[in-house]
Amino acid sequence: MISKRNADIVLACGVAVIIVATAIFLLAPVVVTVFMAFDARSYLGSFPPPDLSTQWFGRLVSNAYLWSGFRTSVLLAFAATAIAAAIGAPAALAISRMSAQWRDIVTTVFLSPLVIPGVIVGFALLMFFSSFNLLPPFPRLVAGHLIITIPYTIRMTLIGLSGISASLREAALSLGAKERQAFFTITLPLAKNGIAAGAIFAFAFSMDDVAISLFLSDFNTYTLPVALLGLMRSSFDLTIAAAAVALMGLTIVLLFVLDRVIGLERAIGQGMYRV
Structure with a gap:
């Protein structure tokens, strides 16, 4: 009969094997891509x-084709992030002041685009804009990316607001401050990290989006992921691996900035400024 200590050792070893196997499964493609991006051969070997x-x-x-897509992606990400932050922060503030029942319902509605497949969202937007002949390609892309970026700005701002005690705002109001003054002097400074984190997430997901961009792009206005997909179909070479490594580098920079701004653990779901 196996003793309890031996059973614990077997369980710990099993968990360690699963963790190592999962890490290898996740990191192996990344390692291969990085090495192949620096391949000295002129062909895919x-x-x-x-x-x-x-x-x-x-x-x-x-590569002018990829650079055009990169410029579009950067401009699109900045535009979508700025608009999403401008919409998401006030929306999160309004949601945070609702009753618990309505807060949960409204939050679920705003976050619902995150659980809808991007292919469905992209196709629906394509049918909508095509039916009414609305907007040129770039504004269409901005509208599509707002659907996937606004939920992140709302969610991260709510995380920031969740740690701010309501007594701070009430104390400011009781001391003679107006609602607007209390917002700009108390609420906004304490919530700015959550707003910044939401903007960083929005920028990263806008740069990375494929499904929605694929439906809303045309031959003149396309994003970098769409350009990479087209290059894979037409002339597959290791330029794609180099572009993937460049995007990974950009993602690492964004994660570093996010960690310095708010902290990755807090960004995942913990509140801030708990009092």
């Missing part, structure tokens, strides 16, 4: 590459 070079990054820089 076997892994690992015999020699390393930065030639594919040079081709990435000189």
Whole structure:
């Protein structure tokens, strides 16, 4: 009969094996992509590459098709993030002051786009804009990306507001401050980290979106992920791997900024400024 100590050791070993296997499964494609992006060969060969070079990054820089998509992605991400933050922060403030029942219902409605497949959202928007001949391609892309970015700004702002005691605002009002003064001097400074975190998430997901952008792009206005998808279909080479590594680098920078602004653990779901 196995003793309790031996059973605990077996369980711990089993959990460790599962964790290591999961980490390998998640990281192996990333490692392969990084190495292949520095492959010195002029063709897609076997892994690992015999020699390393930065030639594919040079081709990435000189590829006008990909650079056009990158410029569109950056402009689109900035536009969608700015509008989403401007809408999401006041919406989150209004939601936070609702009763518990209505707060849960309204929050669920605003966050519902996150659980709807992007293909469905993109196709629905394409049918809507095509039926009424509304908006040129770039504003269409902005409208589509707002659907997936506003929920993040609302969610992260709500996290920031959840840690602010209502007594702070009430104390400011009791001391003679008006509602607007209490908002700009008490609520907004304490919630700014949550708003900033929501903006960072919105920017990252806008840069990464494929499904919605694929439906709303045209041959002149397209994002970098759509350009990469088109390049994969037409002439697959390791320029795509170099672009993927560049996007991973951008994501790491955004995560670092998010960690410095709010902290990754807090961004995942913990409140701030608990009093």
